[in-house]
Amino acid sequence: MIQLEKFTLPNGLRVVVNEDPSTPMAVVNVLYDVGSKDENPEKTGFAHLFEHLMFGGSINVPDFETPLQMAGGENNAYTSADLTNYYIQLPSENLETAFWMESDRMLSLDFNDKTLEVQRKVVSEEFKEHYLNKPYGDVWFKMREMAYKEHPYRWLTIGKDLSHIENATLEDVKAFFFKHYTPSNAILVVAGQVKLEEVKRLAEKWFGDIPAGEKYVRNIAPEPTQKEARRMEVTAAVPLDAFYKCWHMESRLEKGYFAADLITEVLGGGGSSRLYQTLVKEKKLFSGIECYHMGTVDHGLLTIEGKLVKGVTMTEAEKAVDEIIEKLKQDGISEKELTKIKNKTEAAIAFEDMSVMARANSLAFYELLGDAALFHSDREKYFAITAEDILQYSRKIFAVNNSNTLCYFSSL
Numbered sequence: 001m002i003q004l005e006k007f008t009l010p011n012g013l014r015v016v017v018n019e020d021p022s023t024p025m026a027v028v029n030v031l032y033d034v035g036s037k038d039e040n041p042e043k044t045g046f047a048h049l050f051e052h053l054m055f056g057g058s059i060n061v062p063d064f065e066t067p068l069q070m071a072g073g074e075n076n077a078y079t080s081a082d083l084t085n086y087y088i089q090l091p092s093e094n095l096e097t098a099f100w101m102e103s104d105r106m107l108s109l110d111f112n113d114k115t116l117e118v119q120r121k122v123v124s125e126e127f128k129e130h131y132l133n134k135p136y137g138d139v140w141f142k143m144r145e146m147a148y149k150e151h152p153y154r155w156l157t158i159g160k161d162l163s164h165i166e167n168a169t170l171e172d173v174k175a176f177f178f179k180h181y182t183p184s185n186a187i188l189v190v191a192g193q194v195k196l197e198e199v200k201r202l203a204e205k206w207f208g209d210i211p212a213g214e215k216y217v218r219n220i221a222p223e224p225t226q227k228e229a230r231r232m233e234v235t236a237a238v239p240l241d242a243f244y245k246c247w248h249m250e251s252r253l254e255k256g257y258f259a260a261d262l263i264t265e266v267l268g269g270g271g272s273s274r275l276y277q278t279l280v281k282e283k284k285l286f287s288g289i290e291c292y293h294m295g296t297v298d299h300g301l302l303t304i305e306g307k308l309v310k311g312v313t314m315t316e317a318e319k320a321v322d323e324i325i326e327k328l329k330q331d332g333i334s335e336k337e338l339t340k341i342k343n344k345t346e347a348a349i350a351f352e353d354m355s356v357m358a359r360a361n362s363l364a365f366y367e368l369l370g371d372a373a374l375f376h377s378d379r380e381k382y383f384a385i386t387a388e389d390i391l392q393y394s395r396k397i398f399a400v401n402n403s404n405t406l407c408y409f410s411s412l
Contacts, residue, residue, distance in 0.1 A: 001376055002359070005196045006367075009203060011212035012184030016363050016372045017199045018191035020356055026192035027357050028088045028098035030106070031364035033187070034180035035082040036159075037152040037220060037298070045159020046176045049123050049168065051079045054086060056115040059108035061101055071097040079157050082297040083368060089357050092193035096202055102188075103206035106181060111174055120165055127162050135238040136408060146230050147246055147301055147404045151223040182213025187367045191360040223248070223299055229400050235409040240287065240310065242408040243317050246303040247397050249293060253369060258381045259393040260293055260302050265341040266333055266390070267291040267304065267324070274324050275304065285312050285320050297369065301404075302397060314407050325398050332391030345382050 005017040036047050054077065055064055068075055073090030088098040131137040140156055148154035159165055188207065190199045226248055250256030267275050268291025275289045289306030308317050352358045366374040 002353070004363070004372060004375070006372060007200065007203075009183065009208055011208065011210060012182075012215065013203070013207050013210075014187045014367060015199065015203050016187065016189045016367055017194065017196050018189070018356075018359060018363060019194060019196065020192050020359075023192050023356050024091060025089055025356060026092040026095045026098070026190065026194050027360040028090075028095070028102055029189040029191070029357075029360040029364050030086045030102050031187045031189070031368060032084045032086075032181055033185045033216065033368060034084055035080050036155065036157040037081045038180065038216070038218065039152065039155075041152070041155070041160070043164055043168070043172060043176075044155050044161070045123065045127075045157075045165045046168065046173070047084055048079045048157050048159065049119060049165055049173070050177065050181070051077045051084060052119040052122055053115065053173070054105055054109065056119060057110045058101075058105040059110050060104045062110065064101065064105075067097060068101065073098065080296075081153055081157055081294075083365070085361060085364060087357060087360060089192075095190075095194060095198070096206075099202045099206040103210065106183070106186070106207070107210045109177060109181070111170060111177070113170055116168070116170055116173060120168060123158075123165050124162060127158055127165065131156070131158060132162070135236075136242060138234075138236075139242075139244060139406065139408065142232060142234065143244060143246060143301075143303075143404060143406055146232055146406070147226075147248065148223055150221055151298065152220065153223070153296065153298065153300070178213070180216055183207060183210050184212045184215040187364050189360045189364045189367070189372075191363065192356045220298070226402050226404075229403045229405070231405045231407070233407045233409065235411050237412055238408065238410050239307075239412065241308040241312075241314055241317075241410050242305065243286075243308065243314065243321065244303065244305045244406040244408065245318075245321065246301040246404050247399075247402045249300055249302045249397055251299050252295070252297045255381070255385075255389075256393055256397075258378075259385050259389050260397060262338075262341050262345065262382065262385055263328075263390060263394055263397070264291045264293055264302060265344060266328065266337065269341065269344065274328070275306075275321070278324060279306070279317075279320055283320060284309055285317050289321075314409070318405070318407075325394075328394045329391075329398055332387055332394070335387055338385075338387050338390065342382055342385075346379055349379060 071094035075088040077086040249260040279286045286306040293302045294300040363372045
């Protein structure tokens with residue numbers, strides 16, 4: 001069990017500290033409780049745009065990279081539907097450099113038309129390259145809109161429409177920043193070769209005077225229960241026919257999430273999984289197939305996707321997938337198979353814990369969920385799932401009326 005300490009500054013900034021003397025490095029991770037699900041449906045892509053804008057410099061640190069490189073550090077960020085996360089890793093003796101830089105862009109991000117225009121072009125090119133011009137790039141635009149009718153998971157983190165970013169004004173951007181990027185809406189995790197008292201001193205010095213801002217309170221209605229199977233067919237200039245099918249699953253803190261995660265291992269966890277063994281290796285219907293879920297905080301999607309071997313019909317491929325799912329719903333899994341996938345999951349969790357950067361990211365996420373101490377309980381939640389749970393949950397999740405199917409045909 002890792003060492004964990006927590007405190008909260010008067011301005012609402014939550015701070016989590018993980019002392020780890022086994023590494024010479026330190027990680028400063030700032031998670032903002034804002035993702036694409038918090039956007040105006042008519043102004044999407046802003047959370048991801050800010051991931052780029054936050055590297056454009058702040059008032060006192062116009063060049064973010066140079067001082068960090070001089071301190072022997074590296075940094076990065078990512079945005080999801082649920083959160084925006086920034087992290088710096090550097091030698092622990094230069095810890096204060098990271099506090100200085102992160103606090104300055106929280107307090108005084110440099111907003112100007114030039115920076116916005118530069119980052120808008122970067123994001124627009126990313127949108128075109130990965131989603132408009134790439135084969136199968138529009139799949140998740142279509143799948144999400146088919147699966148979600150109310151919840152803002154119905155658009156991608158990159159945004160619903162390119163025009164939303166192209167038309168973003170400096171006023172729009174400032175309003176989004178001051179609503180979400182505040183101490184009361186942030187979690188600071190400091191991990192590695194650090195001491196609690198030193199982290200307290202630095203947090204108070206660099207973040208303590210930043211105005212709290214108004215705590216953002218979400219009011220997102222849950223997605224209504226899906227009551228009918230949904231299908232869509234698309235034809236485009238792609239190399240191979242492709243099959244996509246997804247089902248709604250439980251949220252991150254519910255028991256069903258852990259059952260669903262284990263089900264993805266049974267069906268798609270590598271070369272020994274049921275889908276790969278039967279449909280790729282034995283029947284040679286798919287050139288590749290996988291099963292995964294989105295890992296979202298709210299109710300997410302469990303997905304099966306695969307590219308068909310040339311000459312195989314979509315009807316034949318879909319029937320073969322359905323047969324494997326029906327067998328799981330009818331027979332469940334053996335205790336031996338359950339033990340195997342639990343051990344694999346435990347190994348993945350343990351491997352991730354070894355990296356101080358991954359650990360800091362995880363602690364921030366668990367604090368977002370309600371308590372960083374949840375970091376210690378996931379293993380037990382996985383191991384509490386029984387073979388009967390897998391059987392019953394597979395029957396629930398793979399209900400026909402809970403399905404969304406996209407058949408993507410090649411016109412070539």
